[in-house]
Amino acid sequence: MPAPEQKKIRIATTSLAGCFGCHMSLLDIDERLFALLEQVEFDRSPLTDIKHCGPCDIGLVEGGICNAENVHVLREFRNNCKILVAVGACAVTGGLPAQRNHLSLADCLQEVYVTEISLHNGMIPNDPELPLPLDKVHPLHEVVKVDYFIPGCPPSADTLWKFLTDLLTGRTPKLGADLIRYD
Amino acid sequence: MSQTALSNNLETAAHPETLRRVAIDPISRVEGHGKVTLLLDEDDHVQQVRLHIVEFRGFEKFIQGRPYWEVPVMVQRLCGICPVSHHLAASKALDQIVGAHTLTPTADKLRRLMHYGQILQSHALHFFHLSSPDLLFGFGSEMAQRNIVGIAAAYPEVARQGVLLRKFGQEVIRHTAGKRIHGTGSVPGGVNKNLSIAERDELLKDIYQMIGWARGAVHLARQLFEQNLAEFNAFGRFNAHTLSLIRADGAMDLYHGGLRARHMDGSTLFDHVNYCHYWEQISEEVKPWSYMKFPFLKSLGPETGWYRVGPLARVTQCDFIPTPLADKERQDFLAFDAGNTAGATLGYHWARMIEMLHAAEAIKELLHDADLQGDELVVAAADRGERQERGVGMIEAPRGTLIHHYRVDEHDQVIRANLIVSTTHNNQAMNEAVRQVARQYLDGRKLTEGLLNHIEVAVRCFDPCLSCATHALGKMPLQVELLDAEGKEIDRLVRGVCDTEPSCC
Numbered sequence: 023m024p025a026p027e028q029k030k031i032r033i034a035t036t037s038l039a040g041c042f043g044c045h046m047s048l049l050d051i052d053e054r055l056f057a058l059l060e061q062v063e064f065d066r067s068p069l070t071d072i073k074h075c076g077p078c079d080i081g082l083v084e085g086g087i088c089n090a091e092n093v094h095v096l097r098e099f100r101n102n103c104k105i106l107v108a109v110g111a112c113a114v115t116g117g118l119p120a121q122r123n124h125l126s127l128a129d130c131l132q133e134v135y136v137t138e139i140s141l142h143n144g145m146i147p148n149d150p151e152l153p154l155p156l157d158k159v160h161p162l163h164e165v166v167k168v169d170y171f172i173p174g175c176p177p178s179a180d181t182l183w184k185f186l187t188d189l190l191t192g193r194t195p196k197l198g199a200d201l202i203r204y205d
Numbered sequence: 206m207s208q209t210a211l212s213n214n215l216e217t218a219a220h221p222e223t224l225r226r227v228a229i230d231p232i233s234r235v236e237g238h239g240k241v242t243l244l245l246d247e248d249d250h251v252q253q254v255r256l257h258i259v260e261f262r263g264f265e266k267f268i269q270g271r272p273y274w275e276v277p278v279m280v281q282r283l284c285g286i287c288p289v290s291h292h293l294a295a296s297k298a299l300d301q302i303v304g305a306h307t308l309t310p311t312a313d314k315l316r317r318l319m320h321y322g323q324i325l326q327s328h329a330l331h332f333f334h335l336s337s338p339d340l341l342f343g344f345g346s347e348m349a350q351r352n353i354v355g356i357a358a359a360y361p362e363v364a365r366q367g368v369l370l371r372k373f374g375q376e377v378i379r380h381t382a383g384k385r386i387h388g389t390g391s392v393p394g395g396v397n398k399n400l401s402i403a404e405r406d407e408l409l410k411d412i413y414q415m416i417g418w419a420r421g422a423v424h425l426a427r428q429l430f431e432q433n434l435a436e437f438n439a440f441g442r443f444n445a446h447t448l449s450l451i452r453a454d455g456a457m458d459l460y461h462g463g464l465r466a467r468h469m470d471g472s473t474l475f476d477h478v479n480y481c482h483y484w485e486q487i488s489e490e491v492k493p494w495s496y497m498k499f500p501f502l503k504s505l506g507p508e509t510g511w512y513r514v515g516p517l518a519r520v521t522q523c524d525f526i527p528t529p530l531a532d533k534e535r536q537d538f539l540a541f542d543a544g545n546t547a548g549a550t551l552g553y554h555w556a557r558m559i560e561m562l563h564a565a566e567a568i569k570e571l572l573h574d575a576d577l578q579g580d581e582l583v584v585a586a587a588d589r590g591e592r593q594e595r596g597v598g599m600i601e602a603p604r605g606t607l608i609h610h611y612r613v614d615e616h617d618q619v620i621r622a623n624l625i626v627s628t629t630h631n632n633q634a635m636n637e638a639v640r641q642v643a644r645q646y647l648d649g650r651k652l653t654e655g656l657l658n659h660i661e662v663a664v665r666c667f668d669p670c671l672s673c674a675t676h677a678l679g680k681m682p683l684q685v686e687l688l689d690a691e692g693k694e695i696d697r698l699v700r701g702v703c704d705t706e707p708s709c710c
């Protein structure tokens with residue numbers, strides 16, 4: 023990386039209980055990625071090998087919270103990012119993973135690890151290396167303060183581009199009706 | 206290399222409580238949520254290495270009771286990198302349920318086009334955005350540079366082509382599925398749109414450039430092997446059986462076929478097996494330390510029956526690739542270094558680029574096919590067979606064989622679902638690769654960030670989709686409370702939930 027001449031905006035991104043579709047949508051800005059890189063640098067993100075979020079200007083979080091580790095990472099983001107953004111339906115509402123919220127965890131476990139047709143042995147993973155699952159999947163704002171919410175599953179690349187370019191130029195982000203979708 | 210390390214398979218240390226733990230958490234530049242833990246003795250000898258998948262979804266449970274036509278749209282939300290694979294595997298399973306056993310030519314080809322768009326974009330993303338930094342800068346290179354930003358600065362043309370190849374694949378998906386991520390183009394029994402002349406022409410405009418760049422990417426992979434032959438061939442190497450779908454004539458077919466499995470000694474274990482009874486061939490073992498199961502071939506058993514899937518398995522076990530440029534590259538790959546590289550873990554990258562070239566050629570052929578402008582989109586009621594209760598869909602997703610299995614009752618509701626995703630098939634193979642790398646590079650040495658990245662380089666060869674692989678749930682004997690910013694309890698973390706509800710286990 024060339025030494026930054028002027029201070030670049032530092033962005034961290036992470037996926038909690040999400041499918042990475044929101045990250046893919048960010049990459050869907052295509053060639054505009056190179057223009058973005060003129061102005062920003064990435065801290066922790068699936069694109070870099072930085073494992074912990076350091077002090078940042080903007081944190082983009084995809085996915086809701088489904089286990090203890092998600093809570094830990096989210097709090098680390100909140101503590102380090104001046105602006106924290108809930109990106110996509112999962113982060114804003116819990117999204118598809120929250121479909122399990124009306125079921126008992128026990129039933130889900132039974133289904134996946136004991137009942138399924140192709141299983142050799144029925145056993146539920148229980149190693150301390152596996153983070154504790156939460157009873158329910160939660161949206162981000164139930165655990166930390168969130169500064170912006172971007173709906174969509176995923177929000178389109180144009181939506182994310184408009185949002186980021188507004189922030190980078192010091193404007194309050196404004197998304198027109200055409201850029202806000204709830205699918 | 207230590208004797209102790211050599212004397213066991215490194216899966217489980219005899220006395221883990223006496224060992225020092227080092228975690229690579231999260232594994233970065235992969236999709237999904239995983240970590241690797243290493244246990245080391247006081248002389249820095251590696252005693253245990255495990256790749257853990259740390260997240261869960263519960264899809265198989267919460268899909269129950271939903272109307273079946275929602276499935277192809279919902280299931281994509283398991284994975285935003287290969288949503289089309291889930292979209293199509295689910296559609297194929299539901300085709301059987303609605304009795305649509307032979308799709309119309311327009312539907313079949315449109316789905317194929319969508320799928321090859323997906324292969325192209327996913328392989329481009331993996332090679333250029335995620336793995337090229339390791340390959341071009343070195344496995345132990347400076348961390349700050351080891352990412353797509355570093356590539357854009359040092360190799361701007363490589364980065365540009367990667368971004369544009371991925372863009373093109375995404376545009377193929379948009380024109381066939383309606384949307385780049387989580388589209389809706391495929392429905393039980395067919396598709397809901399064709400490809401207009403305008404859409405076709407837009408894609409035709411760029412396809413020849415894409416084929417050229419994809420070929421360049423294959424040559425880049427080859428060149429990297431030429432420059433680092435001994436190291437690349439040996440890196441994380443292990444022997445494994447292979448599994449993939451295969452066309453009736455032995456050709457690579459990523460959309461449909463029968464199951465072929467080869468023994469690591471080169472002999473055929475089974476061939477052209479109808480996948481609708483996959484559980485007769487494949488079983489899955491659960492291990493306590495990962496949410497991802499461990500599939501194996503039933504005839505060989507869990508100890509030795511595990512196998513690899515994905516580009517390396519497909520390119521090495523097909524008889525030919527049905528597009529000329531990719532088939533030429535396949536032959537070069539198989540012959541390279543007297544066949545050694547075709548068994549190398551890093552050979553996945555080269556094989557992946559051959560498949561990307563094949564996808565680009567297949568897209569070109571499909572774009573010239575007038576059936577794509579046809580208007581018979583779904584199988585007409587009169588042409589359908591009996592409705593079935595059970596449907597199994599299989600497809601070769603970018604990362605390997607993907608299985609979707611549903612049962613639907615007479616009220617159109619899903620009553621059972623079972624998924625075995627591509628990355629799950631590679632679970633044991635990935636564990637073998639990281640253990641091998643631990644023996645080769647880490648054992649007895651002071652661990653540095655650069656050395657630890659070697660472990661991740663091995664994981665990345667498989668392009669694992671740890672997000673797909675986490676549709677399961679876990680239980681552990683503990684309880685913790687989750688408090689909001691004001692200290693109010695909003696949830697409990699539940700371990701031991703099954704212990705308190707005996708009806709469950």
Ligand code: SF4
Binds near residue numbers: 084110112
């Ligand atoms: S909002 Fe949609 S695209 Fe984003 S992580 Fe959730 S399921 Fe994936």
